[in-house]
Each structure stands twice: as C-alpha cells, then as structure tokens.
Amino acid sequence: MARPAPPQSALNWVVVGQGAIGLLAASRMQLSGMPVSLRLRHDTALSINFIQPQQTQQLHFAPAIAPLNAVLLPVKSYAVINAVTELLPQLSSNAQLVLSHNGMGTIAQVLSLIGEQQGLWFLTTTHAALRHQHDVIRTGIGQSVLAPVNAAARSCREKVPHAMDKALGPLVVVDDIQPYLWQKLAINAVINPLTAIHNCRNGELAKPCYQQHISQLLQEVCAVSAACGQALEYQATLDKVQQVITATAQNFSSMQQDIAHRRRTEIEAINGYVVQQAARFNLAVPYNSGLLQQVQQLEQRG
Numbered sequence: 001m002a003r004p005a006p007p008q009s010a011l012n013w014v015v016v017g018q019g020a021i022g023l024l025a026a027s028r029m030q031l032s033g034m035p036v037s038l039r040l041r042h043d044t045a046l047s048i049n050f051i052q053p054q055q056t057q058q059l060h061f062a063p064a065i066a067p068l069n070a071v072l073l074p075v076k077s078y079a080v081i082n083a084v085t086e087l088l089p090q091l092s093s094n095a096q097l098v099l100s101h102n103g104m105g106t107i108a109q110v111l112s113l114i115g116e117q118q119g120l121w122f123l124t125t126t127h128a129a130l131r132h133q134h135d136v137i138r139t140g141i142g143q144s145v146l147a148p149v150n151a152a153a154r155s156c157r158e159k160v161p162h163a164m165d166k167a168l169g170p171l172v173v174v175d176d177i178q179p180y181l182w183q184k185l186a187i188n189a190v191i192n193p194l195t196a197i198h199n200c201r202n203g204e205l206a207k208p209c210y211q212q213h214i215s216q217l218l219q220e221v222c223a224v225s226a227a228c229g230q231a232l233e234y235q236a237t238l239d240k241v242q243q244v245i246t247a248t249a250q251n252f253s254s255m256q257q258d259i260a261h262r263r264r265t266e267i268e269a270i271n272g273y274v275v276q277q278a279a280r281f282n283l284a285v286p287y288n289s290g291l292l293q294q295v296q297q298l299e300q301r302g
C-alpha cells in the first residue's frame with residue numbers, strides 16, 4: 001500500500017529551460033510576486049525582456065539551487081525523458097513536477113522514473129509565446145488545463161494549482177487530463193504537419209482543398225481514440241479543429257517553424273503516437289502514417 005507523502009513545505013518553483021513557454025510562465029510567476037528560478041543547461045542566471053502588448057519589462061532569473069521541490073518542465077516532448085533523468089538526483093523526495101508539452105506518450109515513462117511520493121502533474125496550454133535572443137514575446141493569450149497524474153500530486157491539490165494559475169492561467173483543474181490531451185492531439189495531428197508540409201500559416205487550412213484530407217486524418221484519430229478508451233466524437237472534434245484554424249489563422253504552427261528553422265519536430269509524439277496506438281489495435285491509419293513519413297523526410301533534409 002502507498003505510504004502517505006510527508007507534508008509539503010513551501011514550494012520554491014523552478015522552470016526548466018529557456019524556451020518560450022517556460023520563460024512566459026517564469027515571467028508571469030515573478031511578476032505576481034512568486035520566487036522562481038531557472039534550471040538551464042549551464043548553471044547561469046538569465047536576464048530577458050518580457051514583451052506584452054502593453055508593456056515591456058526587464059526580468060532577471062537566478063539559477064536553481066538543489067534540492068528542488070517544485071519544477072515546471074515545459075520542454076519539447078522528445079526532451080522530456082532526458083530532462084527528468086537529469087533532474088532526478090536534485091529532486092526532493094516529495095517534489096512536485098509539472099509536465100507541459102504538445103503530443104503524448106511521456107506520462108507513463110515519467111511515472112516509472114519518479115518516486116512514489118513525488119507528485120506528477122500535466123498542464124496543457126493554449127497560450128502562445130516566441131523567444132528571440134533576449135526577448136520573450138507573448139504572442140497569444142490562452143488558457144490552461146491542469147490535472148494531477150498520481151496520488152502524490154493529488155495530495156498537493158492547492159499549492160500546485162495556485163502556482164500554475166499565476167504561471168499559465170486562467171486555469172481549469174480537472175481530475176483526468178487524458179480527454180484534454182486527446183483533443184489537443186487531434187488538433188495538432190491536423191494543423192501541425194499540414195502547415196509544415198505546405199509551409200503555410202494555420203489559416204490556409206480553412207481552404208476547401210484541404211477539407212477532405214482533414215476529414216480523413218480526423219476519422220483515423222477518432223477511431224484510435226475510441227480503441228484507447230478515450231473516444232473523441234468526430235463532428236465535435238472537426239468543429240474544434242476548424243475553430244483553432246480560424247482563431248490562430250495568422251500563426252505559423254510550431255511544426256511549421258521547426259521545419260523552417262531546420263529543428264527537430266514533435267511529429268513522433270503527435271502523428272507518430274496515433275500510428276503507434278493504431279498498431280496496438282490493428283487499425284489502419286494511412287493518412288497519419290503518410291504525414292509522419294513526410295515530416296520525417298523534411299526533418300532528415302536537415
């Protein structure tokens with residue numbers, strides 16, 4: 001039987017990396033009066049210009065000092081396991097860890113790495129930010145959904161949501177993140193690879209010429225979600241994808257930008273995850289497989 005976690009002292013938040021979402025979160029936490037430090041690849045401090053529509057503020061972040069008892073990990077899906085493995089020796093025995101990334105497939109692996117008394121949370125967000133040298137630009141105001149993933153997280157129900165509300169709120173706290181992850185997966189499985197392959201803004205996908213392909217992709221994602229016990233309803237999912245295409249019409253998706261800047265993409269955790277789950281249930285997903293291969297070819301072009 002699981003031992004009860006020892007009482008949690010004050011949480012000293014640490015954000016991993018100097019990416020757009022991490023620095024957006026760290027800036028908002030610092031501006032709300034919360035102490036927050038950064039865990040970068042090198043043990044250094046960082047000064048940035050935090051640029052919001054109405055104002056620009058210069059902010060300074062100190063490097064994190066172990067032991068770490070509260071960590072927000074907003075890194076790309078493919079970087080999560082390495083980052084958690086590096087963190088493990090520095091985490092306190094009852095640390096709280098919040099994952100935040102696009103795509104799926106990391107939660108079970110992280111649960112197998114952390115201790116029973118270390119809390120795991122997942123936060124999915126529609127905020128948008130860009131990082132350019134020392135500038136962090138808030139490019140879109142969104143909202144976030146947060147859920148505890150294990151028992152040690154459920155025993156810390158107040159402090160973590162309070163901090164994440166400051167970081168990436170407004171926040172909805174739910175018991176089960178899976179339905180939200182599947183909905184985001186459906187959105188990303190359509191918009192990200194299509195905009196990367198056609199090298200276009202999200203809004204381009206509203207054109208009639210893309211509608212059949214979008215429908216084929218979503219029918220596959222819905223079939224796989226049902227097999228995984230997380231059934232997405234086709235028409236509601238299509239409506240949601242179309243809403244996001246309209247709301248983010250002027251944006252370049254993260255995958256379009258990754259391909260344009262010759263960076264690794266999150267395709268394996270998005271369409272790759274759909275293909276992997278489909279294989280478990282012998283489901284054919286030729287449209288998702290096709291996009292996975294096309295994006296991997298673009299990545300290999302370097």
Ligand SMILES: NC(=O)C1=CN([C@@H]2O[C@H](COP(=O)(O)OP(=O)(O)OC[C@H]3O[C@@H](n4cnc5c(N)ncnc54)[C@H](OP(=O)(O)O)[C@@H]3O)[C@@H](O)[C@H]2O)C=CC1
Binds near residue numbers: 077103126130
């Ligand atoms: N940007 C946005 O507007 C949005 C992003 N998202 C999602 O949020 C996640 C994060 O996005 P974003 O901020 O853009 O990503 P970035 O790649 O810009 O930021 C991640 C940062 O984490 C660093 N990092 C990775 N691993 C480690 C490690 N082990 N130790 C220290 N630093 C590390 C990276 O460093 P390095 O570059 O050296 O690898 C990078 O600075 C992604 O899954 C993205 O899809 C979701 C909604 C909106």
Ligand SMILES: CC(C)(CO)C(=O)C(=O)O
Binds near residue numbers: 102187244252255
């Ligand atoms: C919702 C969307 C598609 C917004 O661009 C996104 O999450 C991304 O670009 O990764």
